[in-house]
Amino acid sequence: MIDVIRAAWVIARRDYVASVFSRAFLLFLIGPLLPILAGLLFSIAGAGGGADQKRPAVAVIAGPAEAELLHAARGRLAERLGDAMLPMLHIAAPEGGAEAQTRRLLADRSDGVVAVARGGIDAPRLIGPRAGVADVRGRLALIYDEARAARAMADAGAAAPGPVAFRETVVERAAGPDAAGHAATARAGQLVLMFLTMILAGMLLSNLIEEKSNKVIEVLAAAVPVDAIFLGKLAAMLAMSLTGIAVWGAMALLALRGLFPAVTLPVPAVGWGAFVALGTVYFVACYLLLGALFLGIGAQVSSVREVQTLSMPVTMGQLGVVALASSVVAAPESGLAKAATVFPWSSPFAMIARAAQAPEIWPHLLAIGWQALWIGLIIRFAARRFRVSVLKSGGPRRRWFRRWRTS
Structure with missing residues (x-):
């Protein structure tokens, strides 16, 4: 042997x-x-045509007044920058516990949600996976800054707000398997x-x-x-x-x-x-x-x-x-x-x-x-x-x- x-x-x-x-x-x-390389090239070549369908979305937990401000701010920015440059906003009314609602929104992938924003437009908190938070952070801040500036203009004598600063929390997409x-x-x-x-x-x-x-x-x-x-x-x-x-x-x-x-x-x-x-x-x-x-x-x-x-x-x-x-x-x-x-x-x-x-x-x-x-x-x-x-x-x-x- x-x-x-x-x-x-x-x-x-x-x-x-x-x-x-x-x-x-x-x-x-x-x-x-x-x-594999050929498939990669075809995917890159076809990425431009499907860009609109692949835009990230942010679920925003907000009341009616703040939701109206954010929608209006996004609309004004879309006219100047183009709609494709901004993330989609899915407004969700507060319900139950904030933590449980955040987990449910992150677990739902049907609307392309990559992060959840809550806490109002004055002290917002951005929650989601690391890649999703990094993808939408800067463009979402533009929307929040525009919404805060519009509110300050509507309030007589209110001081112009400074740039928004998100408190970020990186989590897994969903709790459980x-x-x-x-x-x-x-x-x-x-x-x-x-x-x-x-x-x-x-x-x-x-x-x-x-x-x-x-x-x-x-x-x-x-x-x-x-x-x-x-x-x-x-x-x-x-x-x-x-x-x-x-x-x-x-x-x-x-x-x-x-x-x-x-x-x-x-x-x-x-x-x-x-x-x-x-x-x-x-x-x-x-x-x-x-x-x-x-x-x-x-x-x-x-x-x-x-x-x-x-x-x-x-x-x-x-x-x-x-x-x-x-x-x-x-x-x-x-x-x-x-x-x-x-x-x-x-x-x-x-x-x-x-x-x-x-x-x-x-x-x-x-x-x-x-x-x-x-x-x-x-x-x-x-x-x-x-x-x-x-x-x-x-x-x-x-x-x-x-x-x-x-x-």
Whole structure:
């Protein structure tokens, strides 16, 4: 066993160095970024046409008199600056406790409310997420200054007020779990996992066919055990995949920080640290389950044509697995969702969605153990098929059996 592990390490290091330290790997890293960049450019190009629909809104808790002053002030400023330059104002009459009403207004996303203003026009308080408060602070101050100046002019002998100063309070958008945000994060996690697996695991088929056609497999088999070839190739492709994911993740993080500094992603139920760690573990599990199966299948084919023929059912199978796992997002406790959690190939997709929606960690420990058991079984089965197909080790045994029967 030690000899097999040592030989597998040599094979893995050889494949990893040959793949990563090549110009083709650079093109491989750039390839998936091109459609993302194209989508980004189309989004930026179409942003101008939808600017009116995306204007931020501020919910203002105010009485009738102050509401009339603010509406009139906004109307006068809109005539001079343009309506699109000012945030929308949604006036809400005071009702019940101010804190409870503020939480309700922040939780309601139907009107595009990014912050809540209360406390009157003399000592206003602006409450909301950091990005929302920063977005509307300056333009909302213009409206309040105009409203205060108009009131001072209406009151004979009143002194002109100075610039308004908001007391700001940065809070989460809503108290309690954000179901919509968690569902969005769950679906995004499943899509990213599917995207990475489809791109990276399928490379094993092409890589194996290339080495079979070049007779490299026969040369390696003459020097090291066949099981070491199988494990080494699987480990090398996994390491190469993790390298690509690290590069793509770093580029995505830099792009978000540089181009969209105000964007805040919905926080998963388990937190970002645990979500990223679990996502990495589930990608490794998904990759090993599919990669070992692909190696076993790839050992049975002998041409690129056969690989292309196999690609369609493999891709459709992956889409079916993801469709099964998507039931976890809509109905986590349904029978279909539980089946997706138990079925080994859909379990990583189902559990990454659960990590986004539920804060418990212990189900993930059980799922990881269950997936590890199936990884061992699949690798054992695929390695046997790999050995039989590549080396035809079943041939001599069958000939000996026929000689024994005829004797």
